[in-house]
Amino acid sequence: MSLAPVLRAAVIENDENDAMTTVLGIDIGGTGIKGAPADTRSGQLLADRHRILTPHPATPDAVTDVVAQLAKFFDWTGPTGATFPAVVKDGVARTAANVDPAWIGTDAAAKFSKAIGGEVTVVNDADAAGVAEMTFGAGKGRRGLVIMITLGTGIGSALFMDGVLVPNTELGHLKMGEHDAEHLAAESVREKHGLSWKDWSKRVVEYLMMVEALFTPDLFVIGGGVSKKADKFFPHLGEVQTEVVPAQLLNEAGIVGAALAHIQRTGVPHTD
Numbered sequence: 001m002s003l004a005p006v007l008r009a010a011v012i013e014n015d016e017n018d019a020m021t022t023v024l025g026i027d028i029g030g031t032g033i034k035g036a037p038a039d040t041r042s043g044q045l046l047a048d049r050h051r052i053l054t055p056h057p058a059t060p061d062a063v064t065d066v067v068a069q070l071a072k073f074f075d076w077t078g079p080t081g082a083t084f085p086a087v088v089k090d091g092v093a094r095t096a097a098n099v100d101p102a103w104i105g106t107d108a109a110a111k112f113s114k115a116i117g118g119e120v121t122v123v124n125d126a127d128a129a130g131v132a133e134m135t136f137g138a139g140k141g142r143r144g145l146v147i148m149i150t151l152g153t154g155i156g157s158a159l160f161m162d163g164v165l166v167p168n169t170e171l172g173h174l175k176m177g178e179h180d181a182e183h184l185a186a187e188s189v190r191e192k193h194g195l196s197w198k199d200w201s202k203r204v205v206e207y208l209m210m211v212e213a214l215f216t217p218d219l220f221v222i223g224g225g226v227s228k229k230a231d232k233f234f235p236h237l238g239e240v241q242t243e244v245v246p247a248q249l250l251n252e253a254g255i256v257g258a259a260l261a262h263i264q265r266t267g268v269p270h271t272d
């Protein structure tokens, strides 16, 4: 047997795999909506991220329009994963803490699928970022109870037991005194009230210690935009007993996690 046909077969197989495992990831946030095609086997983005400002008000129609623009930008009608900053069950948004209330009860997955012309999976933003970190980042290979906390406009959470996600945990809405934790300790609160890193960190510590007392996790992964500035506040987190590490995928976690969530839901295996 000559070598040439065998090599050719291998190449064809790779091409098919690429088609099955490349997914457009879209990360819907309060300020920007970002997207890029991602290779779900490596966690790498296959093109530079494209970002469009989140429309205001961020109604279902206005956001869907941006999702469609992003897909068009990448000339994409294929498999897509999207994050959404609220409880998402079977593609339907159930809450709207930081988004337009018209989202409650909206089938985001169906709406985006129709706009893009391809199948779309929609999951909670922190869950997506957590899945990306557990697969390629700070939580990779970590067993036991890992809790990812995202500090951004709000506080998001993703809880993993031996690598398996318990979705929609919403730990950002635990109460600290009379307030939602996210109204005291989110990154947006630090910015809005001009808190020093030290003063804001005290709130983050109080919050993490509360979550620690309730769940006794093995690891906290801290994500969200502020994870880029871990050097500013990690030195103040000493009182937390649990190991605390910054997220590693920074502003790509949502895109990569959304793409992975689509692969996981539709059942195409992740090969490392």
Ligand code: BGC
Pocket: 084, 085, 086, 087, 095, 097, 098, 124, 125, 126, 127, 150, 152, 153, 154, 155, 156, 157, 170, 172, 182
């Ligand atoms: C929402 C969560 C979201 C988090 C971070 C919270 O207000 O309830 O669903 O994950 O913000 O965006």
